[in-house]
Amino acid sequence: MKKALPLKGGSAGLRHGTKSPKELESVLKQYFGYSEFRGRQLEAIEAVLSGRDCFCLMPTGGGKSMCYQIPALVKTGVVLVISPLIALMENQVSSLKSKGIPAEFLSSTQTTANKNKIHEDLDSGNPSLKLLYVTPELVATSGFKAKLTKLHNRGLLGLVAIDEAHCISTWGHDFRPSYRKISSLRKQFPDIPILALTATAVPKVQKDVISSLSLQNPVILKASFNRPNIFYEVRYKDLLDDVYSDISNLLKSSGNVCSIIYCLERAACDDLTMHLAQQGISSAAYHAGLNSKVRTTVLDDWLSSRTQVVVATVAFGMGIDRQDVRIVCHFNLPKSMESFYQESGRAGRDQQPSRSVLYYGLEDRRRMEFILRNSSSRKQQPSSSSTELSEKTLADFSQIVDYCESSSCRRKKIIESFGEKVQPTLCQRTCDACKHPNQVSSRLEDLRRVPNCRFNKISPVFKSSSVDPKHFDTEFWNREDDVSISDEDISDSDDEEEAVSNIAISKLPSKGGFEARLDALERAENAYNQANGQTKPQGGNLVDKKSISQTLRDASRKRLSGALGQAKLRLGDLLFAEEASATHLETECFKKYQKVGKTFYNSQIAATVRWLSSSTSDQIHGRLEALTNQTTEAGAATSSPCIISDALGKAEKPAEATVSQELAKTELSDEFAKTMASTENMEPSRMSPPEKTIDEEARRDGAIGTMDLPKIPSFREFMSQKGRDRATSSSRAESQPRGIPRKAGPVISKEGTTGTSKKMKL
Numbered sequence: 001m002k003k004a005l006p007l008k009g010g011s012a013g014l015r016h017g018t019k020s021p022k023e024l025e026s027v028l029k030q031y032f033g034y035s036e037f038r039g040r041q042l043e044a045i046e047a048v049l050s051g052r053d054c055f056c057l058m059p060t061g062g063g064k065s066m067c068y069q070i071p072a073l074v075k076t077g078v079v080l081v082i083s084p085l086i087a088l089m090e091n092q093v094s095s096l097k098s099k100g101i102p103a104e105f106l107s108s109t110q111t112t113a114n115k116n117k118i119h120e121d122l123d124s125g126n127p128s129l130k131l132l133y134v135t136p137e138l139v140a141t142s143g144f145k146a147k148l149t150k151l152h153n154r155g156l157l158g159l160v161a162i163d164e165a166h167c168i169s170t171w172g173h174d175f176r177p178s179y180r181k182i183s184s185l186r187k188q189f190p191d192i193p194i195l196a197l198t199a200t201a202v203p204k205v206q207k208d209v210i211s212s213l214s215l216q217n218p219v220i221l222k223a224s225f226n227r228p229n230i231f232y233e234v235r236y237k238d239l240l241d242d243v244y245s246d247i248s249n250l251l252k253s254s255g256n257v258c259s260i261i262y263c264l265e266r267a268a269c270d271d272l273t274m275h276l277a278q279q280g281i282s283s284a285a286y287h288a289g290l291n292s293k294v295r296t297t298v299l300d301d302w303l304s305s306r307t308q309v310v311v312a313t314v315a316f317g318m319g320i321d322r323q324d325v326r327i328v329c330h331f332n333l334p335k336s337m338e339s340f341y342q343e344s345g346r347a348g349r350d351q352q353p354s355r356s357v358l359y360y361g362l363e364d365r366r367r368m369e370f371i372l373r374n375s376s377s378r379k380q381q382p383s384s385s386s387t388e389l390s391e392k393t394l395a396d397f398s399q400i401v402d403y404c405e406s407s408s409c410r411r412k413k414i415i416e417s418f419g420e421k422v423q424p425t426l427c428q429r430t431c432d433a434c435k436h437p438n439q440v441s442s443r444l445e446d447l448r449r450v451p452n453c454r455f456n457k458i459s460p461v462f463k464s465s466s467v468d469p470k471h472f473d474t475e476f477w478n479r480e481d482d483v484s485i486s487d488e489d490i491s492d493s494d495d496e497e498e499a500v501s502n503i504a505i506s507k508l509p510s511k512g513g514f515e516a517r518l519d520a521l522e523r524a525e526n527a528y529n530q531a532n533g534q535t536k537p538q539g540g541n542l543v544d545k546k547s548i549s550q551t552l553r554d555a556s557r558k559r560l561s562g563a564l565g566q567a568k569l570r571l572g573d574l575l576f577a578e579e580a581s582a583t584h585l586e587t588e589c590f591k592k593y594q595k596v597g598k599t600f601y602n603s604q605i606a607a608t609v610r611w612l613s614s615s616t617s618d619q620i621h622g623r624l625e626a627l628t629n630q631t632t633e634a635g636a637a638t639s640s641p642c643i644i645s646d647a648l649g650k651a652e653k654p655a656e657a658t659v660s661q662e663l664a665k666t667e668l669s670d671e672f673a674k675t676m677a678s679t680e681n682m683e684p685s686r687m688s689p690p691e692k693t694i695d696e697e698a699r700r701d702g703a704i705g706t707m708d709l710p711k712i713p714s715f716r717e718f719m720s721q722k723g724r725d726r727a728t729s730s731s732r733a734e735s736q737p738r739g740i741p742r743k744a745g746p747v748i749s750k751e752g753t754t755g756t757s758k759k760m761k762l
């Protein structure tokens with residue numbers, strides 16, 4: 001059924017008086033202070049004011065919110081805004097309130113008193129509210145449906161706006177099953193215009209959104225995806241000596257401007273934050289491992305410029321409206337061009353020159369492939385099979401890989417990926433490939449020479465494995481969207497450790513129990529190795545890209561030294577020589593992992609840094625004392641670089657490597673090395689049962705003594721531990737009220753102080 005044009009016959013259509021563009025502009029000026037509409041804002045506003053449904057595709061930061069905020073100000077009744085994240089609703093509501101616009105949101109985070117007030121207002125004959133933000137789950141509940149129906153019957157429902165509408169499509173990059181629940185709105189309120197807004201939708205997603213919402217004869221508005229004020233650049237991790245230093249130099253040379261750095265894992269966020277703080281860069285980590293109070297503080301500090309750099313997982317972003325973000329860095333490869341566009345699009349929302357820098361690493365690519373291949377959507381897939389979806393996932397991924405591995409214009413690649421045609425002259429040297437074509441080509445040549453580089457090819461990870469991909473699950477990308485029933489506004493599953501553990505534990509064949517699932521995963525690993533023409537490598541067949549450079553070692557020493565310094569500051573009563581202890585710890589990590597390679601080495605350095613950031617004085621002293629005793633017993637007379645302070649009354653000697661016997665026997669494949677690397681996310685107490693094994697070779701060399709460093713478990717041990725942890729946490733969860741935060745990771749204040757659950761300031 002087509003709708004009447006331009007005004008619908010329903011009550012809503014009759015209510016809104018026609019406003020001229022000039023009048024609408026004056027409302028814009030009066031409430032928001034802007035003198036003119038941007039892009040296609042005016043057309044969208046006029047469309048919904050005339051009673052038409054509208055699908056509005058505008059770039060990130062393009063001003064989509066205005067398309068329903070202005071109608072709310074000129075129409076009678078309430079505009080209902082459906083939004084996927086509580087943080088997003090909170091931000092918009094508080095910003096509207098600060099402008100004197102009556103707006104509220106309903107979510108589990110609201111107090112009962114507040115909720116009651118909102119409901120009373122809605123039930124009154126003349127609600128004062130102009131905008132009501134809700135989650136899709138709430139809209140689907142019968143209680144709220146009844147409330148809306150009442151509001152509608154009284155002629156007080158003016159418009160339904162669906163923000164981030166791509167979330168309704170299984171083909172979209174951020175599908176939320178809860179969005180499917182709003183598909184009945186069109187039927188429920190046939191005479192109320194629906195406005196669907198998104199920044200990221202390829203043609204297939206656009207169609208899917210329109211049909212899923214049953215939009216009737218909608219006005220379709222599409223603005224260009226081009227973000228002319230963003231300079232795009234790719235840096236190649238495998239060609240850099242030290243990525244951390246590169247990032248800090250980038251930030252420093254840009255004048256410590258407001259920035260976001262996206263990482264794949266929580267541990268990487270914490271670790272990089274610490275590094276930046278040591279370099280004097282004001283930074284804070286933000287991820288789902290931090291409790292909501294800490295996250296709010298981090299967000300507030302960043303929004304109000306008290307912190308310049310947020311180092312975050314994908315948990316940070318959607319709807320965050322700081323206009324002057326000058327740099328968005330991707331420390332790891334995103335999963336698709338759409339994600340990359342959304343995330344990099346948080347730069348330069350004020351239209352001023354800004355930068356997107358993506359750090360591309362071959363290991364990152366392998367890791368992401370591993371995750372994507374094994375995580376097809378576990379949620380409802382009403383219109384597509386999981387095979388189709390996983391093919392789509394991989395096709396999306398190959399686009400972002402191509403973006404990084406190609407020497408052609410980056411801007412063109414981004415825009416064309418959304419199906420938009422691009423004029424060859426569009427870029428005007430505003431990406432590295434157009435500005436420095438020779439440099440980019442030569443870097444790509446160097447990258448091709450990196451051993452094991454499978455350029456422009458997506459590897460067949462797990463393709464021929466015995467594990468049926470149907471059993472895998474997407475926890476990582478399609479976040480739990482229980483926004484309306486949970487205190488958490490972001491998923492707990494925003495990092496790879498979760499993803500891998502979920503793949504391994506939750507979704508492998510459940511029948512044979514954990515052991516069977518573990519076996520299946522191990523078979524899959526073998527299949528992967530065979531597909532790559534490898535058996536599990538035996539011995540230390542190192543490839544260059546795995547080797548640990550002197551520069552990396554120096555940087556690691558600095559990190560450890562910084563972490564020791566932080567521990568001293570935090571605890572106040574630590575007595576040891578920082579530099580010497582750092583050298584000692586680094587040497588120990590190096591000795592242990594030089595054969596396995598950079599991944600494990602980095603991981604162990606990070607684990608040690610984390611251990612230092614959360615251990616007590618006794619634990620740290622105990623460890624250093626144990627080390628001293630051990631070396632004294634062993635009688636190793638070495639030129640010790642590490643002296644425990646005089647107050648301890650002992651001269652510290654270097655530690656002995658505690659090479660895990662498992663590890664010494666077998667080198668693991670990279671994927672599993674990565675899985676193991678994620679033990680960084682485990683609590684220190686679980687990581688460090690004292691390892692008494694003594695590496696005889698190292699003892700003969702007299703270079704190192706035994707030390708109570710976190711033991712790296714074998715793969716089987718790691719998975720078993722995860723299984724036990726899950727069992728414990730689920731039984732704990734049963735006995736605990738909802739919403740108790742999980743673990744709080746360290747946050748670095750601007751001054752660089754660490755804390756475990758609270759932001760600390762000196």
Ligand SMILES: Nc1ncnc2c1ncn2[C@@H]1O[C@H](COP(=O)(O)OP(=O)(O)OP(=O)(O)O)[C@@H](O)[C@H]1O
Pocket residue numbers: 034035036037038041058059060061062063064065066198199319321323345349
């Ligand atoms: N006409 C305008 N003139 C100037 N600034 C505007 C105008 N309209 C909106 N803005 C500002 O642009 C910024 C981005 O707006 P908004 O958050 O609505 O973007 P968006 O399109 O929803 O982006 P995203 O896709 O990232 O959610 C806001 O700070 C907003 O105040």
Ligand SMILES: [Mg+2]
Pocket residue numbers: 064065163319
């Ligand atoms: Mg928006």
